[in-house]
Amino acid sequence: EIVLTQSPGTLSLSPGERATLSCRASQSVSSRYLAWYQQRLGQAPRLLIYGASSRATGIPDRFSGSGSGTDFTLTISRLEPEDFAVYYCQQYGSSPYTFGRGTKLEIK
Amino acid sequence: EVQLLESGGGLVQPGGSLRLSCGASGFNFLVKGMNWVRQAPGKGLEWVSAISGSGTSTTYADSVKGRFTISRDNSKNTLYLQMNSLRAEDTAIYFCARLSGFYIEEPSDVWGQGTLVSVSS
Numbered sequence: 001e002i003v004l005t006q007s008p009g010t011l012s013l014s015p016g017e018r019a020t021l022s023c024r025a026s027q028s029v030s031s032r033y034l035a036w037y038q039q040r041l042g043q044a045p046r047l048l049i050y051g052a053s054s055r056a057t058g059i060p061d062r063f064s065g066s067g068s069g070t071d072f073t074l075t076i077s078r079l080e081p082e083d084f085a086v087y088y089c090q091q092y093g094s095s096p097y098t099f100g101r102g103t104k105l106e107i108k
Numbered sequence: 109e110v111q112l113l114e115s116g117g118g119l120v121q122p123g124g125s126l127r128l129s130c131g132a133s134g135f136n137f138l139v140k141g142m143n144w145v146r147q148a149p150g151k152g153l154e155w156v157s158a159i160s161g162s163g164t165s166t167t168y169a170d171s172v173k174g175r176f177t178i179s180r181d182n183s184k185n186t187l188y189l190q191m192n193s194l195r196a197e198d199t200a201i202y203f204c205a206r207l208s209g210f211y212i213e214e215p216s217d218v219w220g221q222g223t224l225v226s227v228s229s
Contacts, residue, residue, distance in 0.1 A: 001170070035215040037153070044203055044219040045145075045153060056217060088153050092213055095167040097143075099153040 002027055002091050004100035012108040019076040021103045023089035028069050033093025036065055036074045039102075040085040048087075049074060079105075110134035110218050114204045117223030124194050124227070130187040130204030130220060138162070138182040141207035141214055144189050146200035147222070156202070157189065158212040165212055172198075194227045201225075 003026040013019055023034070031052035037045040047056040049065035052072055062077040076083055084107050089100045116128040130142070143158035157168045157178040166178050177190040187204055201224050205216035 033213060037216075039153075044221055045205075045216075046219070047208075047215055047217045050208065050215040050217075056215075086152075090153075090155070090215070092215055095158075095212075096169045097155045097158065097167075099145075099155060102152045 001096055002029060002094055002098055004089050004091060004098055006087075006089060006100035006103045008103060009101075010104045010106060012106050013079055014108045015079050015081055017079050019074075019079055019083070019105055021074040021076075021087055021105075023067075023072040023074070023100050025070045025072070025091060029072075029091045030093050031068045031072075033091055034065075034067070034072050035090045035092065036063075037088045037090065038083075038085050039088065040082075045088065076105075081107075110206075112204045112206060112218060112220035114202065114220045114223035117202065117225045119226045119228065120194055121229050122195060122227055125190070125192045126194065126225060128189040128191065128202055128204075128223060128225070130189075132185045132187065132206070135206070135218075137180075137185040139210055141210060141212045142178075142180060142187045143205050143207060143212070143216060144178065144187075145203045145205055145216065145219075146198075146225075147203070148197075148200045151200075154200070158207065159187070160212050161210040167212060191225070194225075196227050199225060199227045 201222040206218040207214035
Protein backbone atom coordinates (compact mmCIF):
# COMPACT_ATOMS: atom_id res chain seq x y z
CA GLU A 1 0.00 0.00 0.00
CA ILE A 2 1.28 3.46 -0.90
CA VAL A 3 1.23 5.76 2.12
CA LEU A 4 0.82 9.48 1.43
CA THR A 5 2.16 11.87 4.06
CA GLN A 6 0.86 15.41 3.92
CA SER A 7 2.55 18.35 5.57
CA PRO A 8 2.04 20.50 7.40
CA GLY A 9 -0.95 19.14 9.29
CA THR A 10 -2.24 22.69 9.78
CA LEU A 11 -1.21 25.82 7.91
CA SER A 12 -2.18 29.25 9.27
CA LEU A 13 -2.10 32.05 6.70
CA SER A 14 -3.88 35.27 5.84
CA PRO A 15 -5.96 36.07 2.75
CA GLY A 16 -3.72 37.21 -0.07
CA GLU A 17 -0.77 35.07 1.04
CA ARG A 18 0.69 32.13 -0.83
CA ALA A 19 0.08 28.58 0.41
CA THR A 20 2.34 25.62 -0.28
CA LEU A 21 1.09 22.13 0.67
CA SER A 22 3.20 19.00 0.44
CA CYS A 23 2.33 15.37 -0.28
CA ARG A 24 5.06 12.75 -0.03
CA ALA A 25 4.55 9.15 -1.15
CA SER A 26 6.14 6.07 0.43
CA GLN A 27 7.01 4.82 -3.07
CA SER A 28 7.08 6.37 -6.50
CA VAL A 29 3.74 7.43 -7.96
CA SER A 30 3.34 8.15 -11.64
CA SER A 31 2.38 11.81 -11.91
CA ARG A 32 -0.54 10.72 -14.08
CA TYR A 33 -2.14 9.24 -10.95
CA LEU A 34 -1.91 12.00 -8.34
CA ALA A 35 -4.87 14.22 -7.44
CA TRP A 36 -5.67 16.99 -4.97
CA TYR A 37 -9.08 17.62 -3.42
CA GLN A 38 -10.54 20.44 -1.36
CA GLN A 39 -13.11 19.81 1.35
CA ARG A 40 -14.88 22.72 2.96
CA LEU A 41 -16.55 22.24 6.32
CA GLY A 42 -19.72 20.18 6.01
CA GLN A 43 -19.32 19.64 2.27
CA ALA A 44 -18.28 16.84 -0.02
CA PRO A 45 -14.75 16.91 -1.43
CA ARG A 46 -14.10 18.70 -4.72
CA LEU A 47 -11.49 17.71 -7.30
CA LEU A 48 -8.92 20.47 -7.80
CA ILE A 49 -5.96 18.89 -9.59
CA TYR A 50 -5.48 15.59 -11.40
CA GLY A 51 -2.45 14.13 -13.12
CA ALA A 52 -0.36 16.07 -10.59
CA SER A 53 -0.67 19.36 -12.47
CA SER A 54 -3.90 19.58 -14.49
CA ARG A 55 -6.65 21.77 -13.09
CA ALA A 56 -10.13 20.26 -12.99
CA THR A 57 -13.03 21.99 -14.72
CA GLY A 58 -13.92 25.34 -13.17
CA ILE A 59 -10.92 25.50 -10.82
CA PRO A 60 -9.35 28.99 -10.65
CA ASP A 61 -5.80 29.39 -11.94
CA ARG A 62 -4.53 30.44 -8.51
CA PHE A 63 -4.45 26.67 -7.79
CA SER A 64 -1.51 24.80 -9.27
CA GLY A 65 0.03 21.38 -8.77
CA SER A 66 3.53 20.12 -9.39
CA GLY A 67 5.88 17.30 -8.58
CA SER A 68 6.89 13.82 -9.60
CA GLY A 69 8.09 10.53 -8.15
CA THR A 70 7.48 10.76 -4.41
CA ASP A 71 7.14 14.51 -3.87
CA PHE A 72 4.13 16.55 -4.93
CA THR A 73 3.02 20.10 -4.14
CA LEU A 74 -0.22 22.04 -4.26
CA THR A 75 0.25 25.81 -4.44
CA ILE A 76 -2.42 28.45 -3.96
CA SER A 77 -0.92 31.69 -5.23
CA ARG A 78 -3.12 34.24 -3.43
CA LEU A 79 -5.51 32.96 -0.81
CA GLU A 80 -9.16 33.92 -1.04
CA PRO A 81 -11.51 33.59 1.97
CA GLU A 82 -13.21 30.55 0.39
CA ASP A 83 -9.88 28.69 0.12
CA PHE A 84 -9.68 28.01 3.85
CA ALA A 85 -10.54 24.32 4.00
CA VAL A 86 -8.93 20.89 4.27
CA TYR A 87 -6.88 19.61 1.33
CA TYR A 88 -6.21 15.96 0.52
CA CYS A 89 -3.91 14.30 -1.96
CA GLN A 90 -4.78 10.90 -3.44
CA GLN A 91 -2.93 8.40 -5.57
CA TYR A 92 -5.10 6.34 -7.92
CA GLY A 93 -2.48 4.36 -9.80
CA SER A 94 -2.01 1.45 -7.41
CA SER A 95 -4.86 -0.14 -5.47
CA PRO A 96 -5.69 0.60 -2.70
CA TYR A 97 -6.11 4.16 -3.93
CA THR A 98 -4.96 5.92 -0.80
CA PHE A 99 -5.53 9.44 0.48
CA GLY A 100 -3.21 11.49 2.62
CA ARG A 101 -4.42 12.54 6.05
CA GLY A 102 -5.04 16.10 4.91
CA THR A 103 -3.73 19.60 5.50
CA LYS A 104 -6.05 22.04 7.23
CA LEU A 105 -5.63 25.55 5.87
CA GLU A 106 -6.86 28.01 8.48
CA ILE A 107 -7.12 31.77 8.70
CA LYS A 108 -4.34 33.38 10.71
CA GLU B 109 -26.96 18.86 -14.19
CA VAL B 110 -24.70 16.03 -13.08
CA GLN B 111 -25.91 14.61 -9.76
CA LEU B 112 -25.21 11.72 -7.43
CA LEU B 113 -27.64 10.90 -4.64
CA GLU B 114 -26.76 8.35 -1.98
CA SER B 115 -29.31 6.51 0.13
CA GLY B 116 -29.53 3.52 2.44
CA GLY B 117 -27.50 4.73 5.38
CA GLY B 118 -28.65 4.35 8.96
CA LEU B 119 -28.02 2.71 12.31
CA VAL B 120 -27.08 -0.96 12.31
CA GLN B 121 -25.81 -3.34 14.99
CA PRO B 122 -22.30 -4.82 14.84
CA GLY B 123 -22.31 -7.88 12.61
CA GLY B 124 -25.27 -6.55 10.64
CA SER B 125 -25.67 -5.69 6.97
CA LEU B 126 -26.64 -2.64 4.98
CA ARG B 127 -26.87 -1.83 1.28
CA LEU B 128 -26.07 1.65 0.06
CA SER B 129 -27.35 2.98 -3.25
CA CYS B 130 -26.20 5.89 -5.37
CA GLY B 131 -28.49 7.18 -8.10
CA ALA B 132 -26.78 9.01 -10.93
CA SER B 133 -28.25 11.54 -13.34
CA GLY B 134 -27.11 14.09 -15.90
CA PHE B 135 -24.41 12.00 -17.57
CA ASN B 136 -23.87 8.74 -19.45
CA PHE B 137 -23.52 6.42 -16.44
CA LEU B 138 -22.21 3.35 -18.25
CA VAL B 139 -19.08 5.08 -19.59
CA LYS B 140 -17.87 6.17 -16.16
CA GLY B 141 -16.18 4.22 -13.42
CA MET B 142 -17.51 4.81 -9.92
CA ASN B 143 -16.22 4.51 -6.40
CA TRP B 144 -17.07 4.79 -2.73
CA VAL B 145 -15.07 6.88 -0.30
CA ARG B 146 -15.84 7.15 3.42
CA GLN B 147 -15.08 9.59 6.18
CA ALA B 148 -15.31 8.69 9.85
CA PRO B 149 -16.58 11.49 12.13
CA GLY B 150 -13.92 14.18 12.39
CA LYS B 151 -11.42 12.16 10.35
CA GLY B 152 -9.95 12.19 6.87
CA LEU B 153 -11.01 10.52 3.65
CA GLU B 154 -10.63 6.77 3.19
CA TRP B 155 -11.02 5.17 -0.21
CA VAL B 156 -13.26 2.06 -0.01
CA SER B 157 -13.91 0.50 -3.43
CA ALA B 158 -14.06 1.19 -7.16
CA ILE B 159 -15.79 -0.35 -10.19
CA SER B 160 -15.29 0.16 -13.90
CA GLY B 161 -18.00 1.41 -16.24
CA SER B 162 -18.87 -2.09 -17.42
CA GLY B 163 -18.74 -3.51 -13.90
CA THR B 164 -16.20 -6.17 -14.86
CA SER B 165 -13.33 -4.66 -12.88
CA THR B 166 -13.54 -4.01 -9.14
CA THR B 167 -11.09 -3.34 -6.34
CA TYR B 168 -11.32 -2.88 -2.57
CA ALA B 169 -9.48 -1.45 0.41
CA ASP B 170 -7.98 -4.15 2.62
CA SER B 171 -10.16 -2.96 5.52
CA VAL B 172 -13.36 -3.98 3.70
CA LYS B 173 -12.21 -6.81 1.42
CA GLY B 174 -14.35 -9.90 1.88
CA ARG B 175 -17.08 -7.95 3.71
CA PHE B 176 -18.17 -5.29 1.20
CA THR B 177 -19.25 -5.77 -2.43
CA ILE B 178 -19.47 -3.00 -4.99
CA SER B 179 -21.80 -3.41 -7.96
CA ARG B 180 -23.75 -1.37 -10.46
CA ASP B 181 -26.91 -1.61 -12.55
CA ASN B 182 -26.32 0.42 -15.69
CA SER B 183 -29.95 0.01 -16.75
CA LYS B 184 -30.96 1.86 -13.59
CA ASN B 185 -28.02 4.31 -13.43
CA THR B 186 -27.35 3.09 -9.91
CA LEU B 187 -24.24 2.15 -7.93
CA TYR B 188 -24.42 -0.11 -4.89
CA LEU B 189 -22.32 -1.04 -1.89
CA GLN B 190 -23.37 -4.18 -0.04
CA MET B 191 -21.86 -4.06 3.45
CA ASN B 192 -21.82 -7.23 5.56
CA SER B 193 -20.28 -8.09 8.94
CA LEU B 194 -20.28 -4.43 9.88
CA ARG B 195 -17.97 -3.21 12.64
CA ALA B 196 -17.92 -0.09 14.79
CA GLU B 197 -14.95 1.17 12.77
CA ASP B 198 -17.13 1.20 9.63
CA THR B 199 -19.08 4.12 11.10
CA ALA B 200 -18.67 6.97 8.61
CA ILE B 201 -20.23 9.16 5.99
CA TYR B 202 -20.10 7.18 2.74
CA PHE B 203 -19.61 9.24 -0.40
CA CYS B 204 -20.41 8.00 -3.86
CA ALA B 205 -18.09 9.57 -6.44
CA ARG B 206 -17.84 9.39 -10.21
CA LEU B 207 -14.49 8.59 -11.77
CA SER B 208 -13.43 10.79 -14.65
CA GLY B 209 -13.08 7.88 -17.08
CA PHE B 210 -14.31 4.37 -17.87
CA TYR B 211 -11.62 2.57 -15.92
CA ILE B 212 -10.84 2.60 -12.21
CA GLU B 213 -7.44 4.32 -12.29
CA GLU B 214 -9.05 7.74 -12.47
CA PRO B 215 -9.66 10.67 -10.13
CA SER B 216 -13.09 11.34 -8.63
CA ASP B 217 -14.53 14.34 -10.44
CA VAL B 218 -18.12 14.41 -9.14
CA TRP B 219 -19.20 13.63 -5.57
CA GLY B 220 -22.50 13.02 -3.84
CA GLN B 221 -23.32 14.58 -0.49
CA GLY B 222 -22.89 11.32 1.39
CA THR B 223 -24.97 9.03 3.56
CA LEU B 224 -24.21 8.31 7.22
CA VAL B 225 -23.69 4.75 8.40
CA SER B 226 -23.57 4.21 12.16
CA VAL B 227 -22.60 0.82 13.56
CA SER B 228 -23.49 0.52 17.22
CA SER B 229 -25.33 -1.69 19.64
